[in-house]
């Protein structure tokens with residue numbers, strides 16, 4: 001994806017609000033091309049952060065700092081929020097998107113650590129290691145109370161089979177456990193390949209001796225494991241949550257333990273953190289760690305390196321590797337799609353300058369090879385071009401779709417593999433109360449972008465610099481008179497394209513000119529006989 005960049009000479013204020021690995025932020029420290037000013041201040045209250053955030057361009061956090069709508073609104077210069085980790089439930093993504101702030105995370109860097117921690121918690125739970133350790137440290141040699149259970153031949157139920165869930169399953173299989181998993185994206189083939197069983201949530205929780213959750217915290221996953229699910233579980237089931245507080249209903253878990261349905265729980269995460277005074281912690285069957293899943297030297301270095309590199313990439317190229325609030329384009333596709341970003345934006349810009357009324361509907365058609373790609377980022381760029389005239393710098397490809405929809409523009413995307421003589425063709429039509437305008441563009445092999453159609457006329461115009469778009473009656477002399485008038489105003493024509501619907505009918509002239517023109521220049525040309533309309537367009 002492509003979004004707005006700051007120029008390399010600008011000072012870029014990077015504010016680190018949670019403790020990050022110093023080795024991990026080394027890429028930021030050693031960056032010389034960008035003028036980065038890295039400030040670290042952790043443990044701030046929301047009010048303190050709001051006071052400091054106005055000039056911040058990049059906010060870097062882990063899970064402690066809650067990046068709320070208020071904080072985002074106060075961060076007038078914010079371009080990017082970096083999450084050095086996976087979960088982004090501490091960031092108001094809607095607010096970030098509305099403000100055109102891109103959010104990036106580090107989805108791979110702590111997978112291994114989180115999976116290892118999950119296995120450590122499961123083993124500790126099975127063998128009462130924390131409780132026995134505590135007793136012994138207090139001088140009690142008690143072997144009777146801490147008889148555990150084996151993992152071998154037990155069934156592990158995994159809810160959420162993404163990166164961490166999958167890694168946990170590999171390790172559980174190494175412990176000779178059977179694994180049953182639920183994930184909306186888990187296919188039968190993939191399950192077979194991994195030697196696990198695929199089930200529904202209910203099948204998973206019914207079959208399991210141990211249940212571990214590895215989904216993100218989303219509206220759909222909040223309290224996913226609740227009293228209804230506990231009711232269908234095996235007696236003496238053991239529960240592990242190293243994902244997010246709130247995926248398991250804490251009150252229902254408490255009751256299920258007290259009632260003797262659940263033999264124990266291992267928790268790394270809580271709804272409210274820090275959770276120093278939680279009722280679950282009063283139960284001897286509950287073992288816990290203070291959100292340590294990703295707290296290894298390796299994971300912390302890795303996630304901080306990943307977000308640091310994305311920050312640098314963003315300010316240098318306008319692209320990022322791990323966007324959260326935008327569709328991401330696989331690396332292998334990016335090179336193919338990237339040239340279309342600018343074309344899509346220029347087509348939007350073009351239409352914003354020929355349209356005189358508020359736009360109600362936009363129809364974007366992608367034809368040819370480009371139709372094989374995820375075209376949403378192209379549409380965002382097109383909308384950005386379309387809205388910039390009225391929204392200026394406030395619109396970027398993060399918020400362009402949101403802003404368009406907010407002002408009531410209906411957006412329709414169409415794809416077709418046939419492109420009528422072009423390898424690729426992007427056609428954009430905008431409708432207002434009384435107007436319909438169309439422009440189409442293509443990328444010519446080796447020659448760059450071209451506008452190839454304006455309204456119903458075939459043209460061949462480089463979408464760059466200053467253009468004059470003139471509508472006239474197809475009568476002899478019109479072209480000559482326009483050229484003369486422009487010459488009188490010292491306006492030099494670089495190229496000229498003409499088109500008409502029929503002999504003597506409506507015609508257009510598309511001129512590229514060396515400099516911009518004034519309103520007075522336009523009126524001067526518009527007064528000519530047989531000239532209907534004259535518009536200046538800057539691309």
Ligand SMILES: NC(=O)c1ccc[n+]([C@@H]2O[C@H](COP(=O)([O-])OP(=O)(O)OC[C@H]3O[C@@H](n4cnc5c(N)ncnc54)[C@H](O)[C@@H]3O)[C@@H](O)[C@H]2O)c1
Nearest residue numbers: 086087114160161162163164183214215216242243293294
């Ligand atoms: N304790 C820690 O320190 C720690 C460390 C890393 C990650 N995490 C948490 O673990 C979560 C998972 O991390 P990951 O790297 O595996 O993420 P991931 O995106 O690779 O996997 C999440 C999986 O959950 C699945 N999912 C989404 N909705 C679901 C639903 N309703 N039911 C079942 N599955 C659903 C998704 O399809 C996806 O496969 C993170 O979102 C984060 O909150 C915690």
Ligand SMILES: O=C(O)[C@H](O)COP(=O)(O)O
Nearest residue numbers: 062063064085086087294
């Ligand atoms: O979502 C994550 O990546 C983990 O919960 C880690 O959170 P942390 O960065 O606060 O350790």
